[in-house]
Amino acid sequence: MLSLATQVHAADDDSKPFTISGFGTLGVVHSNTRNVDIVRDLTQNDGVGYTRQTDFGMDSNFGLQLNKSVSDNIDTALQVVSRRSANKFQPEVTWAYARYVPNDNLQLRAGRLGFDVYLLADSRNVGYTYQWVRPPIDFFGSLIISYFDGGDMVLSTPLSGGILRAKVFAGVAREKTSTGSPDEFLSLNRSRLLGGHLEYQTSNWIYRLGYSQLTFKNEFPPLQPLLDNLRSPYLNAFIPSAAGLANELSLTDNKFTYLSAGIAYDEGPLQAQLMLNQLSSASLLFPTNRAAYLTVGYRIDQWTPYFTYSASRPVNKNTASRLPLGVSPDIDMLAAAFNDAINNQYNRQTTFSLGVRFDLTEKSNVKLQVDDIKTDDYFLVRNNQPGWNGKARLISIAYNFIF
Amino acid sequence: MKALCHLILCLGFWGCCHAAQADLVVIANPQSGIEKLSKDEVINLYMGRNRKLASGMNAMPLDMTAANTEKAKFYALLVNKNLPEINSYWARLMFSGQGSPPMQVESADEVMDIVSSNKAAIGYIERKKLDKRVRMIYDPTQ
Numbered sequence: 001m002l003s004l005a006t007q008v009h010a011a012d013d014d015s016k017p018f019t020i021s022g023f024g025t026l027g028v029v030h031s032n033t034r035n036v037d038i039v040r041d042l043t044q045n046d047g048v049g050y051t052r053q054t055d056f057g058m059d060s061n062f063g064l065q066l067n068k069s070v071s072d073n074i075d076t077a078l079q080v081v082s083r084r085s086a087n088k089f090q091p092e093v094t095w096a097y098a099r100y101v102p103n104d105n106l107q108l109r110a111g112r113l114g115f116d117v118y119l120l121a122d123s124r125n126v127g128y129t130y131q132w133v134r135p136p137i138d139f140f141g142s143l144i145i146s147y148f149d150g151g152d153m154v155l156s157t158p159l160s161g162g163i164l165r166a167k168v169f170a171g172v173a174r175e176k177t178s179t180g181s182p183d184e185f186l187s188l189n190r191s192r193l194l195g196g197h198l199e200y201q202t203s204n205w206i207y208r209l210g211y212s213q214l215t216f217k218n219e220f221p222p223l224q225p226l227l228d229n230l231r232s233p234y235l236n237a238f239i240p241s242a243a244g245l246a247n248e249l250s251l252t253d254n255k256f257t258y259l260s261a262g263i264a265y266d267e268g269p270l271q272a273q274l275m276l277n278q279l280s281s282a283s284l285l286f287p288t289n290r291a292a293y294l295t296v297g298y299r300i301d302q303w304t305p306y307f308t309y310s311a312s313r314p315v316n317k318n319t320a321s322r323l324p325l326g327v328s329p330d331i332d333m334l335a336a337a338f339n340d341a342i343n344n345q346y347n348r349q350t351t352f353s354l355g356v357r358f359d360l361t362e363k364s365n366v367k368l369q370v371d372d373i374k375t376d377d378y379f380l381v382r383n384n385q386p387g388w389n390g391k392a393r394l395i396s397i398a399y400n401f402i403f
Numbered sequence: 404m405k406a407l408c409h410l411i412l413c414l415g416f417w418g419c420c421h422a423a424q425a426d427l428v429v430i431a432n433p434q435s436g437i438e439k440l441s442k443d444e445v446i447n448l449y450m451g452r453n454r455k456l457a458s459g460m461n462a463m464p465l466d467m468t469a470a471n472t473e474k475a476k477f478y479a480l481l482v483n484k485n486l487p488e489i490n491s492y493w494a495r496l497m498f499s500g501q502g503s504p505p506m507q508v509e510s511a512d513e514v515m516d517i518v519s520s521n522k523a524a525i526g527y528i529e530r531k532k533l534d535k536r537v538r539m540i541y542d543p544t545q
Contacts (some may be wrong), residue, residue: 018435023498065498072461077500095500104455112530114499124501129495161443165454203446268483299488359487403495 019067025127027059027134027398035062035388036381038373039083040134041141043085045178049392050243050383057084059398061125063094075099076363081125086176086185094125110151116169117143117195117212118275119262127400131271131357134396135370136293136310138349139275141380144177144186145214148193164200170194173214174338180382184221186251191217195258196240204267210260216283223285226337235334238327245322249341254283269299271306278315284322288315289347297357304357312380349381362403370394419455426530429515429541432522435460440541446481448525451502456523465514465526466505473511477527480543527541 031038031049035288039047040058048055069075079095096113114122121143124135150171157164173188195212219227229235230246262275273295280288290313297306323335355369371394378384429445431437436458440448447453454461455465467474469486478489493504508514514526519536533539 019503021497023494063498067497067503099500100455101502104453109500116499120495123495126494126498129491129498163447186533194515201452203443299485302485302487359485362486362490365487402490 020064021067021403022062022064023126023128023230023400024062025059025400026056026399027396028054028056029058029108029133029394029396030054032393033139033388035227035385036375036392037383038137038392039141039324039380039382040084040137040392042144042380043175043177045086045180045182045380046382046386050385057089059127059326059396060084061127063125070098071089071184073101074267079127083125086178092175093303107154107156108134108151109153112147112149112172112174113152113169114147115145115212116152116167116197117191117210118260118277119208119264119273122146125403127367127398128363128365128402131297131304131306131367132294132308132355133355133367133398136308136351136353137371137373138310138312138351139277139291139293142279142289142312142347145173145175145176145188145193146171150193159200162200162205165199165201166196168194177256178382179222181222186220187218191215197260198396204265206262206264206266208260208262210258210262211347212258213260214256216254216256220251220285223251223341226334226341228339229334235331238305238331241323242323245338248284249338251283251285253309254281255284256281265296267305269304270297271299272296285341286345287317287342289313291317291347302359303398304359306355306357308353308355312347314346314348314377319344326333343377345379346377348376349380350374360399364399365403367396367398367400369396369398371396406497410515426532427473427480427527427528427543428539429525430518430533430537431525431527431540432518432520433536433538435522435525435540437525437540442481442541442543445541449481449505451496451504459524460523462491462525463523464505465517465524466507467514467527468507468509471510473527473529494524 029048031053033049034053036129037047037050048058061081063076063079063081065079067077076098077095080091081094082089082091093112095112095114097109097113100108116122116296123129148171152169154165154167171193173191173193176185176187192215197208197210199208227246227250230242235242257280260277265272280289293308293310295306295308297304305364323331325332325335351371351373353369353371357367359365359366373392375381375390437456448462450466475486478484494503503506511528511532514528518524518526
């Protein structure tokens with residue numbers, strides 16, 4: 001091993017080897033109900049409760065990263081993560097990019113990049129880096145994209161004691177997500193993504209406003225039979241608007257929009273965050289939904305107790321039947337299916353979480369968290385059984401490390 | 404927030420809110436072109452928010468390994484955070500492709516050697532280790 005002093009004097013960085021680093025979480029979560037599966041996010045098809053009352057897979061993951069510096073201003077990285085998602089625990093390449101930072105005002109990256117739709121969204125696999133056992137489900141659970149293939153650009157400038165950043169990104173999604181049925185997936189492959197945000201950071205505050213949009217390339221499989229029916233010549237002979245309705249309901253070529261605002265305060269031992277988002281879509285299938293969370297944690301020596309309150313709410317809930325009823329039983333059934341499809345996408349859920357993080361060593365911590373979840377709609381949960389009262393209490397312990 | 408902090412203290416938790424006492428200073432190479440840095444500038448360099456020095460060169464902040472007690476004191480003084488929090492901060496940036504932490508060196512002697520022989524290097528050492536090979540650019544007591 002070269003001494004560091006010698007490395008510093010090396011005229012070029014080609015002599016620098018790869019650095020290998022990584023992160024992982026070993027988590028266990030227990031639910032007080034067997035009538036529903038709570039999932040970390042919608043890419044997971046099953047979770048804790050119905051499928052297994054004590055679950056080691058919901059939060060557990062492992063990631064490896066290779067970094068190589070090419071020159072003073074160019075570096076590259078590759079990250080592979082294994083976690084429970086639509087592909088079970090099959091390792092996936094989550095980052096693979098080259099980065100060019102010519103000066104403090106500009107950063108360009110190209111390749112496979114994390115989806116930086118909200119503060120913390122592109123590091124949510126790295127449990128070691130945040131207070132909670134998992135990012136608040138009501139807010140992050142509907143996020144079905146972790147990465148995309150494309151590029152991004154960040155412009156920064158000092159502004160009255162802080163730093164103002166503007167970021168834009170564009171690319172195509174590659175992942176697939178669970179739909180709730182064991183062997184049906186929504187493929188996001190080749191769906192176009194673009195977005196950006198404005199961020200202002202001072203020594204203690206970060207403010208961010210973001211906008212992203214996703215244009216679906218592929219259809220939502222559970223919807224296909226209904227769409228086929230709506231587009232059938234037979235039905236359109238009776239109801240000329242039916243095919244048009246199918247297009248309004250369909251995901252393909254329809255846009256999905258994320259608006260977000262976040263404020264984070266970080267001063268010594270105190271950390272607090274308030275985030276808001278609004279998800280809307282051009283498809284009738286996804287009604288506009290808003291979510292928010294507030295979290296506060298305070299470190300006392302090695303202990304950081306924290307609480308989080310998070311909620312998700314549909315903006316308005318009136319599924320007006322767009323099909324004339326009473327024409328025929330077939331059409332009535334179709335109208336019911338149409339309304340069901342939309343009703344399943346409402347998302348009204350509230351969670352209160354209390355937890356504590358304990359810094360075990362410099363590079364590992366243990367967290368204990370209790371979540372009280374109250375659901376009125378079933379968008380963020382899986383396998384809900386008849387008779388479930390919409391409540392679940394989770395107790396989680398997670399060991400997180402980096403190396 | 405100070406009131407809350409005070410309240411927590413009164414409730415019988417100790418060890419919060421007072422920065423560790425340490426006589427650390429930040430140093431640079433006499434030829435670096437840097438006379439003085441403000442606290443915010445030091446924070447920006449050490450927390451990876453800026454890299455460029457006034458001279459236009461990329462700064463090379465030197466950190467120490469955790470085996471050195473100076474490291475914990477430095478971050479307590481600079482941003483009132485403990486080392487796990489500093490590690491969390493950098494892990495978030497590293498694993499989301501936004502840069503890597505400052506280079507870590509093993510000892511104060513090494514900090515002095517690198518800073519005195521490298522125009523871009525910046526380091527922190529105990530005041531009593533200062534000598535004329537380096538220039539003090541930030542003194543927390545002033």
